[in-house]
Amino acid sequence: MQPASVQPAVTCAGAHVRALRFVSWVQSRVMRHFRQRRHRWLAEKFGDCRTVVDIGGRETMWQTVRLSPQVTIVNPEPVAVTRPEFHYVQGDGRRLDFADGAFDLAFANSAIEHLGTLADQRLFAREMMRVGRRLYCQTPNRWFPVEFHYLGLLVHWLPRSWFSYGVHRYCTLRGILGKPSRQQSLELRTSIRLLSRRELAALFPGCRIRTERFLGWPKSYVVWR
Numbered sequence: 001m002q003p004a005s006v007q008p009a010v011t012c013a014g015a016h017v018r019a020l021r022f023v024s025w026v027q028s029r030v031m032r033h034f035r036q037r038r039h040r041w042l043a044e045k046f047g048d049c050r051t052v053v054d055i056g057g058r059e060t061m062w063q064t065v066r067l068s069p070q071v072t073i074v075n076p077e078p079v080a081v082t083r084p085e086f087h088y089v090q091g092d093g094r095r096l097d098f099a100d101g102a103f104d105l106a107f108a109n110s111a112i113e114h115l116g117t118l119a120d121q122r123l124f125a126r127e128m129m130r131v132g133r134r135l136y137c138q139t140p141n142r143w144f145p146v147e148f149h150y151l152g153l154l155v156h157w158l159p160r161s162w163f164s165y166g167v168h169r170y171c172t173l174r175g176i177l178g179k180p181s182r183q184q185s186l187e188l189r190t191s192i193r194l195l196s197r198r199e200l201a202a203l204f205p206g207c208r209i210r211t212e213r214f215l216g217w218p219k220s221y222v223v224w225r
Contacts, residue, residue: 038138038212038222039065045224046134049104053131055093055124056111059086069104094123098131106132113139116191118199125203135207137223142194144219149192150174156194163189197221 043066052069054061059081062071073079074091081088091097093111106128115121128135140148147156152172155163168185169175180188200209200223210222 036064041210041222042136043067046105046136049134051103052105052107053096053098053103055096055106055108055128056114057107057109059083061109062086072103093127094120096127096131100130101133102131103133105134105136107135108137110138110140112137113194114191116193118193121193121195122203129204129207135204135223135225137200137204138220139195139200139223140220141218142196142199144214144217147172147194149188160189195221 047067049067050069052067052071054071054073056075057073058075058079059071059073068085070085070087072087072089073081074089074093074096076090076092078090079088089097093108094115108124108128112121112124115124125137128137142156145154146152150156150168150172151174152168155167155171158167165182165185168189169180174180175185195203197209197211197218200221201207204223204225207223207225210224211218212220212222
């Protein structure tokens with residue numbers, strides 16, 4: 001009996017999956033470097049904070065942070081917590097059900113860019129400044145040439161009306177390898193709005209902005225006070 005031949009389509013699909021996993025692994029290694037450096041700075045600047053609200057986050061983020069605060073995680077999606085110092089509240093970062101200054105630190109890591117409009121980002125920023133006596137908000141730089149959600153070069157600089165399904169599907173690594181459907185692409189493209197330094201300064205008046213660089217180019221920002 002002749003061995004069953006492998007269909008070219010199946011082989012191609014498997015290669016795409018392996019390639020996507022490899023790209024994701026490389027990306028995670030690069031991001032880990034910046035995350036570790038950022039977390040050292042976080043522990044240095046905010047080590048005395050004992051109550052934290054993490055807006056849009058998850059418990060896993062805190063595994064590499066040398067802080068021991070009581071953390072309230074606010075997320076619209078269900079989030080599993082395993083340690084007693086973590087508490088989960090299902091909620092919306094644009095409308096937080098906490099009193100003014102309820103926490104030592106209002107914290108958000110790569111969250112504000114996932115609000116698709118400037119109006120929603122303004123609400124998010126206002127709530128962070130209201131509930132936290134201190135503040136930490138990290139987000140990618142709109143003017144960095146590589147967009148990490150899509151793994152695309154310069155595509156995020158296009159006007160939103162030009163950033164079509166075809167651009168996402170055929171001009172970005174995640175589009176080429178992941179082959180998102182039109183609906184998946186639309187949901188992603190309408191849910192991400194990257195911010196510039198000038199916009200961040202306007203959203204968080206009176207706060208300082210720390211710049212993280214890659215090869216001299218501002219890659220991301222941390223707004224803090």
